[in-house]
Amino acid sequence: MNTAIDPAMSNEVARFPRLVLFDLDGTLLDSAPDMLETVNRMRAARGQGPMPLSELRPHVSHGSRAMSAAAFPELGGEVSPEMIQEFLGIYEQELGNSSGLFDGVPELLEAIEADGARWGIITNKPEYLARQIIPQLGWETRCAILLGGDTLPHRKPHPLPLLHAAEALGASIDDCVYVGDDQRDINAASAAGMRSVVALWGYRGGEEQPGAWGGNALAATVDELLEQRFWQALR
Structure with a gap:
């Protein structure tokens, strides 16, 4: 020691x-701000409005699946592997931009x-x-x-x-x-x-x-x- x-x-x-x-x-x-930009780009691509940071923030430490599920509650937690890859791809573009x-x-x-x-x-x-x-x-x-x-x-x-x-x-x-x-x-x-x-x-x-x-x-x-x-x- x-x-x-x-x-x-x-x-x-x-x-x-x-x-x-x-x-x-x-x-x-x-x-969290980078994560928010990520899910809001995903939501915009589906014709949905932005998600507030306060709603996403509690899910950030639980990973991409949990954040995607929170961003799209209509999926009932059923997040596909393709959606996770979409999240990771967009997040890589947003990495460090707002965090x-x-x-x-x-x-x-x-x-x-x-x-x-x-x-x-x-x-x-x-x-x-x-x-x-x-x-x-x-x-x-x-x-x-x-x-x-x-x-x-x-x-x-x-x-x-x-x-x-x-x-x-x-x-x-x-x-x-x-x-x-x-x-x-x-x-x-x-x-x-x-x-x-x-x-x-x-x-x-x-x-x-x-x-x-x-x-x-x-x-x-x-x-x-x-x-x-x-x-x-x-x-």
Whole structure:
């Protein structure tokens, strides 16, 4: 374990876990505006009016199928593979056009790096799409690992991506924390034996109860993750 001390902390232990893994959409990146443009182009092609962001936002973390189902409720949840491919094709065109980082994310990642720790991304987004986002954000040399939903044989809530990331980076599970805004994120961390943080600023339906997901901590804002006492309480 890297026990390098931040000089600004004067003889205290490292501020952050040695490896902080994040979900992408709804945790680091507010991609809902890009998703909205995608479904509204699909709706326009079918002669339907635009969908408001407030109606799509709770479905973003659940993926293309859930968003397509929300955009076309008349389908009763029966979304065809062709519609999913249509969604992904349009989304690739919209990628990064309207999205942006959540407030506090740049400062958080800089603080993790300044502490001598590393950070990475584990998302259920297809890897080819996730890899197009990283250069837009200037993260090519900063993100220690990026795993998409199709990188490995299993995706979240299966623990494999989290276990693979820790092993690939030579980090023990005890030195890792996973931060995500969806129950699948927390379930994956629990199954991997990894500590987890529920990102309450993300995409969540009103009926969901994140306090019951079993995360080790809940954070209302990104700024909370900049507080040393937050991580001390998590140890």
